[in-house]
Amino acid sequence: MSSQKTLYLNVSQITEVRNKDVFLKDIAKIYCDDRNIENRVNAMKVxxxxxxxxxxxxxxxxxxxxxxxxxxxxxxxNNIGEVDYIIDYHVPHKPRRTWEWIKTIFVCLICFFGAAFAIMTFNNDVNVTDVFSEIYLLVTGKESNGFTVLEVSYSVGLALGIIGFFNHFAKYKINTDPTPLEVEMRLYEDNVSKTLIQNAGRKESDIDVT
Structure with missing residues (x-):
């Protein structure tokens, strides 16, 4: 008497696809000790x-x-993955490199000038210039000209602090930990997926609040 075979099914919470025919191998990982069964299940259209x-x-x-x-x-x-999952279909199209570069540059400019404006307004609110002038006068006994070791150290320290906090500079990372932006984007994606699934369940049960 042959023993019963077991198949392990691990479906991802959300999968982006570009083909209209979606197969199980596109959205899930399958394992079975019988390779024939595993291959046939992977080829099933879902x-x-x-x-x-x-x-x-x-x-x-x-x-x-x-x-x-x-x-x-x-x-x-044995299902070891998600119970409810999302298939995110995107119409296939040719990559538009120029438009992608334009959007990237636009976002970079907004982030750069927005951050610069936020830092300048913070410095004005707490009156950093006067604070540095007072400290310089107390330590050296001389009037500050607005460009001293304090201003230089503050500027360099601010840049190093931002790089250290975001754990990222260009394509280099300080360590293997995910950056704060990566963590926030992952949390956002997870919340979007959960909301879509919950909303779909509410609409089917006539309990939709939208």
């Missing part, structure tokens, strides 16, 4: 997208399990 526009589709892993068990009734399936 979604056929009909609309030719960017859209997110909320799905449930129970549908996948039902389809697998129709083909393999004796197969034991």
């Amino acid at each position: 979604k056929a997208i009909r609309l030719d526009k960017n859209r997110r589709y909320m799905e449930n892993v129970l549908d996948i399990i039902q389809d697998i068990q129709k083909q393999f009734p004796d197969l034991q399936i």
Whole structure:
């Protein structure tokens, strides 16, 4: 008597696809000790997208399990991933490098001038110039001309502090930890995915608050 085979299913919370025919291997990782079963399950179609526009589709892993068990009734399936998941379909198009560069430069300019303005207004609010002048006068007994070791040290320290906090300079990182921006973007993506899934469930149950 042969032992029952087990298949492990790990579906990602959200997967970006560009093909209208979505297969299980596109959205999940599959493992089974029987390679034939594993390959056949990977090749199963889980979604056929009909609309030719960017859209997110909320799905449930129970549908996948039902389809697998129709083909393999004796197969034991262990889901170790998400229960509700999202297929994020994007219409395929040629990369527009010029437009991508324009958007990148625009965002960089906004961040640069916005940060500079924020730093200048903070310095004016706390009157850093007068504070440095008073400290310079107390320590050296001379009047400050506005360009002393204090101003230079403050400027260099500010730049080093920003680099150290964001753990990133150009393509180099100080250590292997994710940067604060990466953490915030990941939290934002997770919150968006959870909200989409919850909203889909509420609409199906007629409890939508929107």
